[in-house]
Amino acid sequence: MTPAFAAPPLPAAPAAEKLALAGVAAGLLALLLALADADPTRGQWWLYGALALLTGGTLAWSGLHYGRRPAGVQQHNLWRRASTSRGAVAWVTSLVLTGFYVVLYWFSGNDGHGHFGVLNNLVHALDAFSRALRARPADQWFLYGTFYTLAVLLMGGRALWKYRHSRYQVIRTVSVMFFQLGFAFLLPGVLQFFQQPEFYFNYFWPLKYDYLFPGTVTSLLQSGGLGVFMVFWGAVMSLLATPVLTYFFGKRWYCSWVCGCGGLAETAGDPYRQLSDKSRAAWRWEVRLIYPILAIIVALTALLWAHFATGNTLLGEAGNVGAKWYGFAIGSVFSGVIGVGFYPILGNRVWCRFGCPMAAYLGLLQKHFSRFRISTNGGQCISCGNCSNVCEMGIDVKQYAQRGEPIIRASCVGCGLCSTACPRGVLNLENGPRTGRYQASPLIHADSLRILG
Incomplete structure (x- = not known):
């Protein structure tokens, strides 16, 4: 018997939207073929074909899906679709994202002979692009940066269609797309092309925690005038500009306009924003996690400088071990595997809400001094x-x-x-x-x- 108040079936997508989604699916299939094909030339063509299909399909679907609707935020059927309500599609998506991060971090390192494990074919398919931008072959992090930037740009295009009625949202989306493409992808590559230190001008301590570690500072200072400027930039932005900007604009100047982590959350993670837990229990876990993580990185930075000041005798190897464990547990597992891999299950700001030390630092300033x-x-x-x-x-x-x-x-x-x-x-x-x-x-x-x- 049909229930008296049974929900109506979900509306079917128009044929044009289905065709655009078929292009996205074909792009994902071509990406798998690029991953599996041992022939370098053919693998390169598979990869570029995959990126073209993903780009065209995503932008075409966004224009068709949102362009035909009246302007405004519409939340119809969000909690009925398997992709946006922790259904089977969401779990599969989360599994794929989590698996990718696990492979990237622990099963794709250079073996010393130019082989990058499971991702080797995809990495080498980008060699020509990497040489043109950075004057060196690709590695797993260049592959990741390319995918990451493409995700921000494509899903940023989707966000521009979806929120086209709001001037604030349009400008904010363009901002995160600009900073990811220019400051987090192209500029570090150009620096390497001219044999300068790789540096991300839109990331600051304590998020990019090693930028104020004595080892990084010493290495940059030995790189000449540009390295000195990088140290100056990082220190001023972290310790002076951040409090001033947060006083006037709140943490939004960084978390929603500049940060690459926030940029991915606001674009690729936008379909999952409604999944964030609103309970007091979740808030209590937020407080229990994010502020201790901030305290840990502040204490670790101070200890490493004390260790450096004593001629590297204070901590022995304990300081380096501590930094490595922080990078593994917080920089890799929390920010990557959980922070992005769990978008479809826990929402798009898991890392920003529960683990990011920069968010904790900015949050304290915002609440008490902004x-x-x-x-x-x-x-x-x-x-x-x-x-x-x-x-x-x-x-x-x-x-x-x-x-x-x-x-x-x-x-x-x-x-x-x-x-x-x-x-x-x-x-x-x-x-x-x-x-x-x-x-x-x-x-x-x-x-x-x-x-x-």
């Missing part, structure tokens, strides 16, 4: 829940909106999707004066006075 807040007008809230549904950081925004309270949370990355998704204009991102940051809406106070009177 002018940034999200103001709310409770008198206009209709309790639709759209704002909470799109919050990738697990903040139950609706509860603040209903009470007319400003949102001043250390975890908020200022992506602005809560404001973009609100149908009544209840939420506004502001960089106002620090006075009054914690005051509720005047309208709420007036209503309360009338009730009490």
Whole structure:
């Protein structure tokens, strides 16, 4: 017997969208063929064909899917689709992503003879591109950087179609695409082409934790004037510019506009933002994890400098071992395997919310010293829940909106999707004066006075 209130079947995709998705599927198949084909020339053609199909299919589907809809954030059937509600498709996607990171980190290292394990064919298929950009053959990290950047650009194109009605979202998406392509991919490659140290100008300590380690600093200082500038840039951005910028703009200036991790989350991870856990238990785990991780990297950095100051006698090998274990547990397992691999299951900001020391550092500044807040007008809230549904950081925004309270949370990355998704204009991102940051809406106070009177 059919239930009286059975949900209607999901709407079928138009034929043009199915054709675009078929192109994406063909691209994934060509990628597998490039991985398996032992012939270098044929493998290279398979890879470039795969990238072309993935690019064309993704952009065509985005234009067809979102271009035909009215502008605005639409969340129809998100919790009914297997790909966006922890269904079978989501689990398979998570398994593939997790497997890729495991292979990348631990089964694709150079064996000393130019062989990169399981990913060898894909790596060497990019040799010509790598030589043109970096004047050296490709390695597993160049392959990863290429895939990572392509994901940000393609899914950034999708985000531009989806949020084309919001000027803030369009500019923010273009920003993360620009910084990933220019500062995290092309510029480090060009530096290597001219035999300079590889350096990522959009990553800072404590996220890029080794940039203020004594070994890295010493190596850069020995590289000449550009290396000295890199040390200066890293130190100033981490210790001076970050507090100043966060005071005026909150952590959004970095987490939602510049950071490559945030860029991937906002683009490739956008379909999964509604999966973030809004429970108090999740918030307690957030506090238990992210601040101790920040404390660990601060303490480790200080100890390594003390070790360096004593002529490398204070810690012996313990300092290097500690740095390696931090890189393994936090830099690889947490940020990569879990942080990206679990997008389809836990949401797109698992790393940023629970593990990123930069997010913890910026969050403390934002909560206690920043002018940034999200103001709310409770008198206009209709309790639709759209704002909470799109919050990738697990903040139950609706509860603040209903009470007319400003949102001043250390975890908020200022992506602005809560404001973009609100149908009544209840939420506004502001960089106002620090006075009054914690005051509720005047309208709420007036209503309360009338009730009490």
